Amino acid sequence: MASFPGTLAFDEFGRPFIIIRDQQNQQRLTGVEALKSHMAAGKTIANVLRTSLGPKGLDKMMVSADGDVTVTNDGATILKQMDVDHEIAKLMVQLSQSQDDEIGDGTTGVVVLAGALLEQAEQLLDKGIHPIRIADGFELAAHHAVKHLDSIADSFPFDVNNLEPLIQTAMTTLGSKIVNKCHRQMAEIAVNAVLAVADMEKKDVNFELIKVIGKVGGRLEDTMLVKGVVVDKDFSHPQMPKVLKDVKLAILTCPFEPPKPKTKHKLDVTSVEDYKALRAYEAEKFTEMVQQVKGTGATLAICQWGFDDEANHLLLQKELPAVRWVGGPEIELIAIATGGRIVPRFEELTPDKLGHAGLVREISFGTTKDRMLVIEECKNSRAVTIFIRGGNKMIIEEAKRSIHDALCVVRNLVVDNRIVYGGGAAEISCALSVSAEADKFSSLEQYAFRAFAEALESVPLALAENSGLSPIHTVTEVKARQAVEGNSALGIDCMLNGTADMRQQHVIETLRSKKQQIVLATQLVKMILKIDDIRCPNDQGSHGL
Structure with a gap:
């Protein structure tokens, strides 16, 4: 029950009035x-x-x-x-x-x-x-x-073959922003991104399919639209190939590691033989997991969790490129773009759950050798990524806000094309x-x-x-x-x-x-x-x- 804000009192005629508590404050x-x-x-x-x-x-x-x-x-x-x-x-x-x-x-x-x-x-x-x-x-x-x-x-009649009115409207939005030196390029990127994910029948745009990421270095003019997904990761082993074509992706949320006992008991290794047996068991499990992935016809493994050096070496030996520590939102975008299914257990992986991409390549930047993975020519091209470059973090963050405004304006024109x-x-x-x-x-x-x-x-x-x-x-x-x-x-x-x-x-x-x-x-x-x-x-x- 709420406390009363003061005290109820009565004057000489019996009329009630309230004395407010802490009135002086x-x-x-x-x-x-x-x-x-x-x-x-x-x-x-x-x-x-x-x-x-x-x-x-x-x-x-x-x-x-x-x-x-x-x-x-x-x-x-x-x-x-x-x-x-x-x-x-x-x-x-x-x-x-x-x-x-x-x-x-x-x-x-x-x-x-x-x-x-x-x-x-x-x-x-x-x-x-x-x-x-x-x-x-x-x-x-x-x-x-x-x-x-x-x-x-x-x-203006909405025509996919004539994007000029949309671009002009996006340019108006970007006119007051920091990106106005590459005015038209940014407007075209925003228009193409929205049209790639727009549902023209329902007049709706799902912004979750448009990912905007930035990388410090380079110029604003280096900003590009990727018809696919850009992931801020690289291949798990430096000797894995940097470019893959006609890729079948296994999208995994299970780690490449031997199953742990689901009890409170612990395993004591007391001799060299026990240790060797444990190593052999681990190697056998790793090989089995990699074989399960290879057996479905997968040519790239995208893993939400990490795996140790032994599993990484085995993946290289078996010629199965892999990417580790890919975050949840990126995993979902990759699944949408490639038409694949997210698989929580190795036993459930089947050929029909694999995603398809025409090209997966690793790109590197400047002298820092920062690397990112670009997944393009996807089966479902409705997921796109706007990849922003800029001289420092502040410029990139402001460019992201500017691009967001332009995307919203183009989305509004898809919903209602009056200006x-x-x-x-x-x-x-x-x-x-x-x-x-x-x-x-x-x-x-x-x-x-x-x-x-x-x-x-x-x-x-x-x-x-x-x-x-x-x-x-x-x-x-x-x-x-x-x-x-x-x-x-x-x-x-x-x-x-x-x-x-x-x-x-x-x-x-x-x-x-x-x-x-x-x-x-x-x-x-x-x-x-x-x-x-x-x-x-x-x-x-x-x-x-």
Whole structure:
């Protein structure tokens, strides 16, 4: 049973009231003061991320308590690693994470939009408008903006023979990332990886079939897509062949070692004869195990567990190449790719449980002679591996995050192939539409509609500011052109290509991502506007980050 937070007392008229326990140690904010505190925290988080928005956005360097350094401009990663105490700041972190989980892209934009909505809500509060009216107005405005997005969205027919629209969309996602120097190559890798594992009938993509691994050394341009599996292991013996063709794989989760007695009894070896008999028994068992694997026609053994030097030497003698200590996830991927079955006992291994691969080769890197195994031309080519190279660990980790965003965007296009144009074009178009809709309201919601339109402009303003342009001047010019020309593809020319038409620049975003940003940001702000009382210990967050 939960403890009661205080003592129940009665006044002289018999009316009950509660004396709150530890009242002097509690900090309590109520009413407008509480709302202002929430808004200050939300705006602080949004301002941290604001400078990371767009193709010329800046990166953040974060140092963990262990001294690990992360350099990134991925909104979800920045917020995940920020140490925040304020309750509303934590909600902003969860907002970015939910955008990342559902869509995978737009994690910075959604927080910037939420921060702008909170800023507008604060101004409306100062005018004396009730927070519930503001929240309801924002919700109506968001509903209208989402409907407007449907009307300006373009769809491109999904054609496996014409991948250009998919590549252009992936390039937009990668434009603000560290990998943008090999922009197109990374976009093509992401598109080809998703199409290799996509189920076009169900319009679904199983991300578990796409493995992303990195190896320090080399250049980002050396990144490649392997239609198969890359395993961070080498052949168990240096004299085993480095290239195998038309391979039949035995995928084993049982170790190459003699069976141990399943009792508490121990075996005492008291003489040389006993030791020789034990050696002979072990050698016989090893030979039997290798023969069982060879007898099925296997030409490569993939083993989840290790085996000692004696078994390794015997495998070399019997000309059966082997790989040891292959982890569980890799074992599963190899089984899916090669069409093999994972075998837990040597006795259960049969020819029909073997996997098939056209080529298995060992590759080595630089002067360190690090080696990895590449399994290609598999029976089931739906499992793929993106193998990233880079100058240091930080670049590889950021490249992995960038590739993940691009994979998510291509996946979204497989699910729903409608797009809107980036560079703030969609936000400006929605802002114009919401602002025009405001005039149709005769109630207080009219103010909320106009404030929502102002907040939508925060994204193109941030893009212009981060690109070194004059924010107000640039956005005003684009707004005027959109209003006059009716072209919803006009946005901020962040890359200074000489045209504001995002259709010509091929700056494309998925409709799902843009809708989700508006909906999630509005939901969070609506929830914050309904919190008017907060109480927490003085040493915790309601007074700052």
